[in-house]
């Protein structure tokens with residue numbers, strides 16, 4: 001949704017934008033192109049490996065960008081250190097990048113056999129394996145149900161607890177086998193998504209505390225924007241989109257931000273055909289009131 005992001009951020013030369021989830025730098029490259037010759041971009045990502053990809057991709061823009069291995073919740077610290085009063089736009093494109101899914105070998109995908117890690121920043125927090133091996137059954141059931149929208153969350157959580165007593169979880173294929181056992185072959189053939197997609201998503205959200213991070217960001221974001229500054233958020237999960245939608249409505253009511261999208265923008269059929277992972281994307285935009 002590159003075009004929608006550029007319009008949403010109202011990208012112009014001479015202004016300063018933050019891509020809080022810079023990933024491999026796709027949106028960042030488009031922002032730098034649109035804001036040439038003197039617009040600036042700060043890109044943040046928790047994952048040092050994807051930041052290295054972004055560095056190479058953006059290198060030709062030389063001095064117009066800086067990359068930080070920080071969470072987007074820490075934008076305020078960078079503003080303070082740089083002595084900047086505020087930003088003209090902030091982008092968040094939530095979730096995980098293609099590189100993380102396909103190449104990180106941190107267990108984001110259920111297709112290969114990899115260590116069950118799933119941390120965006122492998123230096124911080126506990127792995128997915130640790131969570132599966134130590135969390136109480138009720139907590140596992142809650143994340144499978146709430147974050148994965150898995151109807152048989154209870155059955156799966158109980159089976160995980162039973163199996164981990166004999167063999168602690170360490171690899172993705174171990175988990176895939178348990179998912180197949182709990183959810184059965186019949187279920188797998190129905191619907192568009194393999195059940196492992198939802199369960200893996202649930203674990204990733206829990207491991208990276210993604211909803212808590214988004215909430216912490218939303219509590220601070222208006223203060224980081226200059227008057228007229230724009231906020232664009234692309235979410236891929238109904239719980240994320242609900243958080244964003246509710247915050248935007250509350251800010252508008254309080255006279256802090258104005259919503260520019262009443263209904264979220266969604267990708268075109270052509271974009272989904274090119275990139276099936278975009279199918280659940282919802283983009284919302286707001287502007288700080290002058």
Ligand SMILES: C[S@@+](CC[C@H](N)C(=O)[O-])C[C@H]1O[C@@H](n2cnc3c(N)ncnc32)[C@H](O)[C@@H]1O
Nearest residue numbers: 021023024025026027045046071072093096097
């Ligand atoms: C969907 S990708 C972004 C792709 C990027 N927009 C592009 O065009 O290449 C999401 C990225 O957000 C990062 N991320 C997730 N949570 C984060 C957080 N709290 N702070 C900073 N980065 C985060 C992930 O590591 C991942 O690289």
